[in-house]
Amino acid sequence: MNKTWWKILGSVLVVYTAIAGLLLGVPHLPILNETIRNLYFHVPMWFAMIVLFSISVFYSIKSLSTKSEIDDIKAVESVNAGIIFGILGLITGAIWAKYTWGQFWSFDPKQNFAAISILLYFAYLILRNAIDEEQKRAKISAIYNIFAFPMMVVLLFVLPRLKDSLHPGNGGNPGFNSYDLDSRMRMVFYPACLGWILIGYWVYTIRFRIRSIENKQQHN
Amino acid sequence: MKKIFFSLILMIATLQLFAQDNGVEMADSLRSNGKIYVVVICIVIILVGLLAYLFAIDKRLKKIEKENHNSK
Numbered sequence: 001m002n003k004t005w006w007k008i009l010g011s012v013l014v015v016y017t018a019i020a021g022l023l024l025g026v027p028h029l030p031i032l033n034e035t036i037r038n039l040y041f042h043v044p045m046w047f048a049m050i051v052l053f054s055i056s057v058f059y060s061i062k063s064l065s066t067k068s069e070i071d072d073i074k075a076v077e078s079v080n081a082g083i084i085f086g087i088l089g090l091i092t093g094a095i096w097a098k099y100t101w102g103q104f105w106s107f108d109p110k111q112n113f114a115a116i117s118i119l120l121y122f123a124y125l126i127l128r129n130a131i132d133e134e135q136k137r138a139k140i141s142a143i144y145n146i147f148a149f150p151m152m153v154v155l156l157f158v159l160p161r162l163k164d165s166l167h168p169g170n171g172g173n174p175g176f177n178s179y180d181l182d183s184r185m186r187m188v189f190y191p192a193c194l195g196w197i198l199i200g201y202w203v204y205t206i207r208f209r210i211r212s213i214e215n216k217q218q219h220n
Numbered sequence: 221m222k223k224i225f226f227s228l229i230l231m232i233a234t235l236q237l238f239a240q241d242n243g244v245e246m247a248d249s250l251r252s253n254g255k256i257y258v259v260v261i262c263i264v265i266i267l268v269g270l271l272a273y274l275f276a277i278d279k280r281l282k283k284i285e286k287e288n289h290n291s292k
Binding site (some may be wrong): 009011034187206 | 221245263274284
């Protein structure tokens with residue numbers, strides 16, 4: 001993955017989303033009006049976050065068997081990159097909610113649980129900082145991460161569905177894919193998700209490379 | 221790479237634009253006035269700037285990695 005082509009692909013897709021997302025036609029729906037275009041920008045943040053957290057849990061499991069410091073660093077840095085996207089997702093969601101649901105934070109189950117799942121990962125980073133011994137830190141934080149990941153999945157995709165939620169796809173609300181996400185929106189939505197996932201992965205690789213150089217210098 | 225590029229072009233080529241009007245208020249006048257393009261240009265400039273910056277960081281990091289590798 002040290003090539004440049006996927007970085008260019010990600011950049012092109014993200015720029016394409018900004019142009020096509022604002023200019024192409026969207027369904028005319030009440031309440032949502034033009035804010036339906038937020039789908040191209042708000043939702044890909046969460047996709048990027050979930051992909052980065054999945055990478056993190058993968059390397060956490062790997063680091064338990066390999067005991068390799070590199071795998072441990074990969075797990076932390078993908079969480080660091082994923083949290084950025086999670087926070088951006090929360091903020092864009094709150095702004096979208098203000099103009100469609102009426103309040104920035106209406107204590108909607110989806111909003112609350114999304115915030116809690118971000119807090120889970122803050123706890124992961126704080127836990128890491130609290131342990132000085134490297135081997136111990138790698139092992140304990142890897143195990144924590146393996147527990148945090150399914151918690152995050154449950155909080156984001158299972159619990160909000162069991163309660164009354166205003167968020168599309170939850171609590172009896174139809175998701176965007178049932179009638180809103182017509183073929184025109186798919187043309188922008190899927191490239192947007194792929195583009196932001198690639199950019200998120202790129203940010204993670206940059207963070208990982210900086211960290212491994214720092215690590216090398218510390219050991220020298 | 222070629223395949224990806226080709227499929228991307230095909231995807232864009234199949235874009236269909238329907239006019240739909242069911243009385244829901246949309247920013248159609250902004251579009252017909254042509255002012256939405258100003259916003260699009262601004263967003264694209266910001267995105268391109270940030271992405272170029274990311275590429276620059278990547279390039280610098282590559283250089284540092286190389287130096288680090290040689291010194292060992």
